[in-house]
Amino acid sequence: MTNATLSEETKTSRRRFLAATAALAATTTMAAAAEARKYRVAVIGHTGRGDYGHGLDSVWLDIPEAAILAVADADEKGRAAAVARLKAGKGFADYRAMLDEVKPEFVSIGARWLDQHRDMVVAAAERGVRGIYLEKPMCRTLEEADAMVAACEKHNVKLATAHQTRYSPKLKVVADLIGAGALGQVLEIRARGKEDGRGGGEDLWVLGTHVFDLMAFYGGAPKWCFARVTQGGRPIARADIKPGAEGIGALAGDEVHAMYGLERIPVGYFDSIRGAGAPVRWGIRIHGSKGIIEMGTNYLPPCFILQDPNWSPGQSGKGWAPVSSAGIGAPEPIRNGTPHMGNVVAVRDLIAAVEADRPPIANIYTARTAVEMIVACFESQRQGQPVEIPLQNRKNPLEML
Numbered sequence: 001m002t003n004a005t006l007s008e009e010t011k012t013s014r015r016r017f018l019a020a021t022a023a024l025a026a027t028t029t030m031a032a033a034a035e036a037r038k039y040r041v042a043v044i045g046h047t048g049r050g051d052y053g054h055g056l057d058s059v060w061l062d063i064p065e066a067a068i069l070a071v072a073d074a075d076e077k078g079r080a081a082a083v084a085r086l087k088a089g090k091g092f093a094d095y096r097a098m099l100d101e102v103k104p105e106f107v108s109i110g111a112r113w114l115d116q117h118r119d120m121v122v123a124a125a126e127r128g129v130r131g132i133y134l135e136k137p138m139c140r141t142l143e144e145a146d147a148m149v150a151a152c153e154k155h156n157v158k159l160a161t162a163h164q165t166r167y168s169p170k171l172k173v174v175a176d177l178i179g180a181g182a183l184g185q186v187l188e189i190r191a192r193g194k195e196d197g198r199g200g201g202e203d204l205w206v207l208g209t210h211v212f213d214l215m216a217f218y219g220g221a222p223k224w225c226f227a228r229v230t231q232g233g234r235p236i237a238r239a240d241i242k243p244g245a246e247g248i249g250a251l252a253g254d255e256v257h258a259m260y261g262l263e264r265i266p267v268g269y270f271d272s273i274r275g276a277g278a279p280v281r282w283g284i285r286i287h288g289s290k291g292i293i294e295m296g297t298n299y300l301p302p303c304f305i306l307q308d309p310n311w312s313p314g315q316s317g318k319g320w321a322p323v324s325s326a327g328i329g330a331p332e333p334i335r336n337g338t339p340h341m342g343n344v345v346a347v348r349d350l351i352a353a354v355e356a357d358r359p360p361i362a363n364i365y366t367a368r369t370a371v372e373m374i375v376a377c378f379e380s381q382r383q384g385q386p387v388e389i390p391l392q393n394r395k396n397p398l399e400m401l
Helices: 003-032 058-064 078-087 094-103 114-126 144-156 167-177 201-206 208-219 339-356 362-381
Strands: 039-044 068-070 091-094 106-109 132-133 158-161 186-192 221-233 242-245 249-251 256-264 267-273 283-288 291-295 301-306 319-322
Touching: 039 094, 058 068, 058 078, 058 106, 058 339, 068 078, 068 094, 078 091, 091 094, 094 114, 106 114, 106 242, 106 339, 106 362, 114 132, 114 144, 132 339, 144 158, 144 283, 158 362, 167 208, 167 283, 167 291, 167 301, 167 319, 201 208, 201 242, 201 249, 201 256, 201 267, 201 319, 201 362, 208 256, 208 267, 208 283, 208 362, 221 362, 256 362
Parallel strands: 039 068, 039 106, 068 091, 106 132, 132 158, 186 267
Antiparallel strands: 186 283, 221 256, 242 249, 256 267, 283 291, 291 301, 301 319
């Protein structure tokens, strides 16, 4: 891949990012005229089974042009607490009953447990909701993801996922640096999970979704995957399969080593080993012929550049430089880089996307791509060979071992 090709691709990404950002800025103006008419919002959570995600419920309290009308939670105590916390008008045990009665325009689906996402999204889409803010990961299987996409397309529903790094202003800064040749020819992307007690298959699902989303943003659509998933040093077998935490479904593996062919960058890698981690390793490193960019996750993630073609500060004497939303070595001008602010930016973009009839920045298609990259690891292990993406098998590969 030539630098010219990469530059053109990053220019395209930058144009899309800037267009979405401009539309997002327009929603701030909408807030001033929102006194007479507010967007109708409802929240779906499930106390004890994923709760309300990472603030996907409370984000609406900081959107003046929105009003939280109701909360659905099957847990009675959790529901009462959420109604009070969110100053909502009413609580429901059944989210379908809430959707039917309240008829919200926007819904936050905060429950983290994946086994609920497909049904909640489809029910909201079929009942006239215009926009959905969904906790990640998207769902358990590609079959579920396809059903969610079909329902949202049929009813023209815009769905955004809580992949907060997609909304980070640092995303554009890094894309500009790559486009300007700061890394030279981009050679590979390396990603790791947190590699804590969840390391391996669970890490792949719960935290890998963030880094795969970044890998696809910079590297382009995945074309193939070749992976090895092991338990205790040997390939996973049927006896290793157990129900995964957080409603993931059938799960196995305490180590994952995966390699991906990407549309714009030759190759990407993901690795996770249970108990081997340090949280700051969670993220991606983009390696080029002139240096490396390291990037974490969340709305204002840590980001550094090493302008060293040897990739070795010990040999070259060169050091890592911080990258802010203002550029290399510049002080960070954004004062509020909290995850809550990331949710606010994401919801404002979702509102703008609904009004402009465009996909949100972190949309249902990018979310499905992340799920496909996760599932491809297990499918490659099942087949014992590289697998082409999109996958033909849309079910959980572990259920077929």
